Amino acid sequence: MPMFKLICFDLDGTLVDSVPDLAAAVNCMLSDFDRAHFSEDEVRGWVGNGAQVLVQRALSGSVNIADDIDPALFNDALASFLKHYSANVYTHSVLYPNVKETLTALRDAGFKLAIVTNKPMVQTTPVLELAGISEFFEVVLGGDSLPEKKPNPLPLLHCLDHYQFKAEDALMVGDSKNDIIAAQAANFTSFGLTYGYNYGIPISDSNPDFVADDISELLAAVKLK
Numbered sequence: 001m002p003m004f005k006l007i008c009f010d011l012d013g014t015l016v017d018s019v020p021d022l023a024a025a026v027n028c029m030l031s032d033f034d035r036a037h038f039s040e041d042e043v044r045g046w047v048g049n050g051a052q053v054l055v056q057r058a059l060s061g062s063v064n065i066a067d068d069i070d071p072a073l074f075n076d077a078l079a080s081f082l083k084h085y086s087a088n089v090y091t092h093s094v095l096y097p098n099v100k101e102t103l104t105a106l107r108d109a110g111f112k113l114a115i116v117t118n119k120p121m122v123q124t125t126p127v128l129e130l131a132g133i134s135e136f137f138e139v140v141l142g143g144d145s146l147p148e149k150k151p152n153p154l155p156l157l158h159c160l161d162h163y164q165f166k167a168e169d170a171l172m173v174g175d176s177k178n179d180i181i182a183a184q185a186a187n188f189t190s191f192g193l194t195y196g197y198n199y200g201i202p203i204s205d206s207n208p209d210f211v212a213d214d215i216s217e218l219l220a221a222v223k224l225k
């Protein structure tokens with residue numbers, strides 16, 4: 001008997017390397033407002049708290065959000081970013097190595113698989129479809145599906161409630177401290193990946209129960225290998 005019944009996955013930086021398309025959309029938005037562009041590396045350090053915070057960071061030119069962003073500018077910039085990103089939500093994005101093989105093995109072994117992302121639902125759905133992985137997930141929660149997003153534990157608790165499982169049945173897999181903080185607050189076991197987006201900080205700093213360089217290491221963690 002596997003020790004877990006439910007595995008919740010983060011999306012950006014865990015399953016999909018989405019920063020090339022996110023950075024392109026950020027820069028198209030900045031062009032719309034005659035502002036200077038930022039490199040993909042800079043934008044990578046801003047991803048993790050959803051579209052609104054990403055746009056606020058782009059307008060601030062920093063991970064630390066300026067407190068004097070004009071609300072009208074922010075609204076227009078958010079609309080511009082969402083328009084540009086929706087037009088190219090999976091143009092330069094790719095699945096990380098071994099994602100499909102690992103999801104297939106887990107699904108075939110009977111685990112329930114869910115997505116818990118901070119990405120807005122309107123973009124989560126097409127990314128999963130275009131990446132060819134939507135079939136694996138019965139429950140998909142975006143950053144705007146519930147009143148709170150990660151690092152708040154609410155979306156993880158919602159998944160437990162959906163299946164009537166206990167926290168000890170559940171594992172959260174992610175690349176960001178937001179994933180690990182949410183998992184710890186929900187009493188999930190946590191599995192941190194080193195390759196994603198974590199504001200330039202090692203994921204091990206958040207003390208996940210497992211740390212891995214490749215998602216296929218999940219199979220050993222859930223005792224399939």
Ligand SMILES: O=C(O)COP(=O)(O)O
Pocket residue numbers: 010011012013047048049050051054116117118119120176
């Ligand atoms: O869109 C974001 O800000 C991050 O998305 P994630 O929660 O899937 O990493």
Ligand SMILES: [Mg+2]
Pocket residue numbers: 010011012013014048174175176196197
């Ligand atoms: Mg992530």
